[in-house]
Amino acid sequence: MSQQTIKDSGSDRLFIIFIYLFLTAVLVVVLYPLVYILSASLSSPSAVAAGKVWLLPVDFSLEGFKAVFSQSSVLRGYANTLFYTTLGTTINIILTIMIAYPLSRKTFVGRGIIMFLLVFTMLFEGGLIPLYLTVKNLGMLDSIWAMLLPNALMVWQVIIARTFFQMTIPEELSEAAQLDGCSDLAFMLKIVLPLSKPIVAVLILMYAVFHWNSYFEALMFLSSRELYPLQLVLREIVIMNTVDISNITDVASYSAQLNLANQLKYSLIVLTTLPILLIYPFVQKHFVRGMLIGSVKE
Template identity: 60%
Template sequence: MLSAISESKSDRIFTVLNYTFLVLLLIIILYPLIFIVSASFSSAQAVTSGKVWLWPVDFSVEGYKAVFNHSKIWSGYANSLFYMVVGTLINVALTILAAYPLSRKGFRGRNIFMFLFVFTMIFDGGLIPTYLLVNDLGMVNTRWALLIPGALAVFNVIITITFFRTTIPGELLESAQLDGCNDFKFLWKIVLPLSAPIIAVISLFYAVGHWNQYFDALIYLRNENLFPLQIILREILIQSEVTSEMIGYATEFEAQTGLRELIKYAVIIVASLPVLIIYPFVQKHFVKGVMIGSLKE
């Protein structure tokens, strides 16, 4: 058996420095997350007095009670879930329908269509023309205003095209056509089952985008019953909207001030939790899809 190759002194120094840098980077990234979680489960007095550093101090769920006592928080959750689920289904369907023909070399005019897609990534009509268009289509103050205007992301189309080109060979289509399979059946029966990684990737991209949707809702929606969660959290967080409805058991100014600070951390957890729950289930496909989709033809 060959003896292990010994590291040189410079290699060992590089390894130590590399691990030290990575540990410091991990601490820099991880500490704010730990602090937010700890602060959200601490008492208002501990948060305002700066006693919270790493672990929760005077464990309390007052911040979460205040957030979930807000009358609109549950409607905001329901609306955001609707926008995320329905919007992602629309996004993924349109992305696959656009990417599949553009990935086939035999599709005539695909370079022209590809140019038109990429053109929209460079040039945009602007906010006012976009609003006028959405208004003329009758979608302002409707759910469609958050689903249709951004129904297709060109970047996701590009990585999906690359995935199809590198994963689905043209010979497979030719073989299926010899057996009497048309393009729609080939897409449904063969392409989609083989495309789970890239579907997971673009689904996660679209779902996170819908869940964090804020600006479009702020522009297009006026009906509070249609507001997504992010707009509701804006009312609570940015406008510091702490009402007697939310605290109920304490109406003193001092209690309101402390609770206002506590709510800031609670709303971050409330807004991030659904995405954190979804990610572990698609992580395997996500990593594989991103790596394959990043390859050039």
């Protein structure tokens, strides 16, 4: 039998062409600022100030990155941020799974009340001053725990994880495991977690991005410079590199410092976004699947 192909009508082909053109335009709008920032960070400060950079680097230079890494506090801030992100994400994942999985089981007594209390915290919060007083009374001020424990659990991620468990881990699977003598902990470690890689990838990405960009908590709770995360260190660098006109009498020196201060912003953006951009491709396939499954409500 010869296979017959269904040909698209003229209106269908026109619609597909329009979709491709629209998506291409969206791609250019989203991608161009990223390319421009990267090119500006790799160009000379004078070329950036003169507006010569459009797409590719002009007069290749690493002066912006050299100015950033000339500060010893940057490496310490990088190390602190990596520590906060790694440990904080680990705590988040453990606590989220520990509360989301029991809430997904129909046999769990009181799950409706607990879920109501969790959602209630999304509608009302104590405010900034009560949060500060709580952290202070717990003795966590100016410590690593001030960056980790106040945000150890996030309700929206709990809802996503709970929905995922409800749809992918049937009650019959748990009953079959119990008949085979499997304990609850063994069932969680050997069955639930291997089947939950997509949602775990989603949670890791969400929590890691939050901790990597964490800024306000450090500004509010930390006073020791040795504990500053990268975001706070880079903020200080931008402030310190602000040109003070009153202290400069030479026009050429003023122009050079002003150009370097402007280019410094692009270098800082690249440094802060590059790690997340490098991690995302490795979890992207799990991220899409987990979001599609975990976002479907009961």
